[in-house]
Amino acid sequence: MLLIRKLLLAISALLPIVALAKPIQLLNVSYDPTREFYQEFNQTFAKAYKAKTGKNVEIQQSHGGSGKQARSVIDGLAADVVTLGIPTDIDALHNNGDLVTADWRTKFPNNSTPYTSTITFVVRKGNPKGIKDWDDLIKPGIQIITPNPKTSSGGQWNFLAAWGYVLKKNGNDENKAKEFITKFYKNAPVLDSGARGSTTTFTQRGIGDVLITWENEAYLSLKELGVAKFEIVNPSTSILAEPSVSVVDKVVDRKGTREVATEYLKYLYSPEGQEIAAKNFYRPSLPEVAAKYAEKFPKIELFRVSDTLGDWPRITKLFFADGAIFDQIYQL
Amino acid sequence: MTSSSTVQLWWKRRILPGFGLTLGFTLIYLSLIVLIPLSATFVKASGLGWESFFRAVTTPRALASYQVSFGTSLLAAAINSIFGVIVAWVLVRYHFPGKKILDTIVDLPFALPTSVAGISLAAIYAPNSWLGGPILAWTGVKIAYTQLGILVALIFVGLPFVVRTVQPVLEDLDLEYEEAAASLGASRRQTILRVVGPEIFPALLTGFTLSFARAVGEYGSVVFIAGNMPMKTEIIPLLIITKLEQYDYRGATAIAVVMLIISFILLFLINGLQRWSKSKKIR
Numbered sequence: 314m315l316l317i318r319k320l321l322l323a324i325s326a327l328l329p330i331v332a333l334a335k336p337i338q339l340l341n342v343s344y345d346p347t348r349e350f351y352q353e354f355n356q357t358f359a360k361a362y363k364a365k366t367g368k369n370v371e372i373q374q375s376h377g378g379s380g381k382q383a384r385s386v387i388d389g390l391a392a393d394v395v396t397l398g399i400p401t402d403i404d405a406l407h408n409n410g411d412l413v414t415a416d417w418r419t420k421f422p423n424n425s426t427p428y429t430s431t432i433t434f435v436v437r438k439g440n441p442k443g444i445k446d447w448d449d450l451i452k453p454g455i456q457i458i459t460p461n462p463k464t465s466s467g468g469q470w471n472f473l474a475a476w477g478y479v480l481k482k483n484g485n486d487e488n489k490a491k492e493f494i495t496k497f498y499k500n501a502p503v504l505d506s507g508a509r510g511s512t513t514t515f516t517q518r519g520i521g522d523v524l525i526t527w528e529n530e531a532y533l534s535l536k537e538l539g540v541a542k543f544e545i546v547n548p549s550t551s552i553l554a555e556p557s558v559s560v561v562d563k564v565v566d567r568k569g570t571r572e573v574a575t576e577y578l579k580y581l582y583s584p585e586g587q588e589i590a591a592k593n594f595y596r597p598s599l600p601e602v603a604a605k606y607a608e609k610f611p612k613i614e615l616f617r618v619s620d621t622l623g624d625w626p627r628i629t630k631l632f633f634a635d636g637a638i639f640d641q642i643y644q645l
Numbered sequence: 646m647t648s649s650s651t652v653q654l655w656w657k658r659r660i661l662p663g664f665g666l667t668l669g670f671t672l673i674y675l676s677l678i679v680l681i682p683l684s685a686t687f688v689k690a691s692g693l694g695w696e697s698f699f700r701a702v703t704t705p706r707a708l709a710s711y712q713v714s715f716g717t718s719l720l721a722a723a724i725n726s727i728f729g730v731i732v733a734w735v736l737v738r739y740h741f742p743g744k745k746i747l748d749t750i751v752d753l754p755f756a757l758p759t760s761v762a763g764i765s766l767a768a769i770y771a772p773n774s775w776l777g778g779p780i781l782a783w784t785g786v787k788i789a790y791t792q793l794g795i796l797v798a799l800i801f802v803g804l805p806f807v808v809r810t811v812q813p814v815l816e817d818l819d820l821e822y823e824e825a826a827a828s829l830g831a832s833r834r835q836t837i838l839r840v841v842g843p844e845i846f847p848a849l850l851t852g853f854t855l856s857f858a859r860a861v862g863e864y865g866s867v868v869f870i871a872g873n874m875p876m877k878t879e880i881i882p883l884l885i886i887t888k889l890e891q892y893d894y895r896g897a898t899a900i901a902v903v904m905l906i907i908s909f910i911l912l913f914l915i916n917g918l919q920r921w922s923k924s925k926k927i928r
Contacts, residue, residue: 381890463891503874506890518790518872519772 336369337573342386344379344398344466344556345507346530350593351396357589358580362573370573378507379466386412386561393565393574396558396581398466398508400424401625403559410563417559426555427581428595431615432474434546435515435524435531442522446548447478450523451496458521459501460511462632462639466556467508469633471525474552476632477621481550495642504643516543527554528610529594553615683905689898701899706875707884710900714881715907717792718860721799725856726849729807736808737815754804759865766798767869790872795880798867799860806859807852814848843922850919854912861908
């Protein structure tokens with residue numbers, strides 16, 4: 314009896330120590346192309362956080378088409394932070410269950426956009442179909458690989474970039490834009506659910522003549538798969554893509570991880586975080602790092618969504634909601 | 646009531662107790678695992694209303710996917726039937742070194758995870774691989790990323806079914822029937838068609854059904870090698886998942902219901918055929 318009581322006492326004394334030794338676990342739900350970036354970033358952050366606070370933090374990643382990921386979080390995936398590809402997906406987290414507060418954009422610098430990117434083209438080596446700009450994409454016989462705007466933020470940015478280009482060229486004529494975008498998607502044989510899926514289709518399965526994708530994804534595929542088979546063609550003008558981040562308030566309050574999660578996202582804006590972003594071909598927002606890596610990124614004329622296309626609620630309603638323009642033109 | 650039947654009529658008193666309990670357990674188990682989830686698809690799809698349901702399931706893309714899925718599955722099951730019988734015959738009637746290993750290899754598609762099977766097949770038959778490349782160069786036939794690739798994957802996963810259902814029947818079949826047929830003057834063709842054939846036909850049909858059912862539902866091994874192009878190489882399970890990813894739950898369940906109904910009809914037909922053929926056996 315005494316022995317059992319001693320054993321129980323010893324075990325209960327050890328329990329707090331066991332609890333302390335367990336690392337803090339964060340789940341970062343991200344969009345499709347960021348696997349390599351977060352692999353590097355998470356390691357660096359864990360080291361920096363340990364040095365600063367002495368606590369161990371373990372970050373788990375989930376990747377997929379941004380819209381799809383947002384849906385998973387809405388359906389219950391317990392993400393501490395979301396690092397998605399387009400602000401409307403985080404707005405969806407607010408509108409469907411109040412998972413983030415309405416003012417999530419103000420929580421981090423630059424409207425919660427730690428880095429920006431743009432949309433560019435990847436073609437086969439030698440550019441056999443002679444693709445130079447957006448107008449070449451709608452020529453008959455050209456096969457475009459682009460992700461599905463319903464599930465992928467990359468797909469939405471591609472759509473908006475094309476639409477914005479036509480509006481700018483034709484003095485805001487929406488009918489011309491609709492015509493262009495209809496021909497654009499007619500030339501798309503298959504729509505993958507995420508940007509990475511499209512990259513795989515183009516590069517590994519050999520389908521399509523041109524891949525429309527994130528700038529960072531284009532450079533990464535050239536880095537991974539070699540410049541011998543593909544080359545990047547930058548259009549004359551493209552969109553300023555603004556992937557956004559946020560802490561998922563409901564989850565971090567429940568799990569008690571708000572402090573770590575906020576530090577994690579703040580680290581994206583630190584010089585070290587921005588360096589890692591720049592190395593992975595994302596355009597950094599911190600001026601010093603941006604200046605340092607300015608030569609690495611091609612000088613494309615970039616237009617902002619807010620200048621050319623209006624605000625995000627209008628964009629979603631006009632283009633991507635059920636029965637809106639994308640549904641009307643893409644009948645498959 | 647046949648005297649050799651072991652079926653117990655439910656209203657008669659039984660020697661062994663427990664009918665009520667086992668019936669209850671069976672019903673609950675089947676309901677939870679099979680009936681309730683399946684009826685949930687019907688309920689969800691019914692939220693569409695007849696007109697939108699019909700529209701959702703008759704889009705060109707959906708119709709193309711039915712054709713791809715059911716067409717390749719039927720063809721794969723048919724090919725498996727022919728070659729499955731041959732493999733079963735060899736395994737039963739002949740003895741050769743390595744027979745036991747071959748016997749085990751036949752079970753490989755059961756044991757292999759479907760994604761592993763898919764990746765291996767895609768790696769071998771891709772246009773720039775060591776088997777697909779030469780085939781493309783010599784015959785101009787592309788295997789991976791076409792319907793032919795789907796067919797190959799479905800033949801692979803359905804391989805063991807016919808072999809394993811026909812093997813026991815062949816093992817049971819006494820040689821004396823064939824010897825009797827030969828001694829009575831039957832040619833080889835007559836022996837196969839009139840003596841051996843009807844014996845193995847029910848088992849062959851069972852094997853065909855199993856192979857077909859597996860092929861229709863197959864997802865993991867097909868998506869790697871199919872190419873997944875809408876209208877050309879998109880199978881029904883993939884279309885359902887694509888719709889789910891777009892949060893079109895109702896559209897997805899509508900197509901699932903159609904797939905369910907067509908599969909049921911085909912299975913009932915094959916079952917009927919089987920019952921008819923059973924009446925033609927020797928015994």
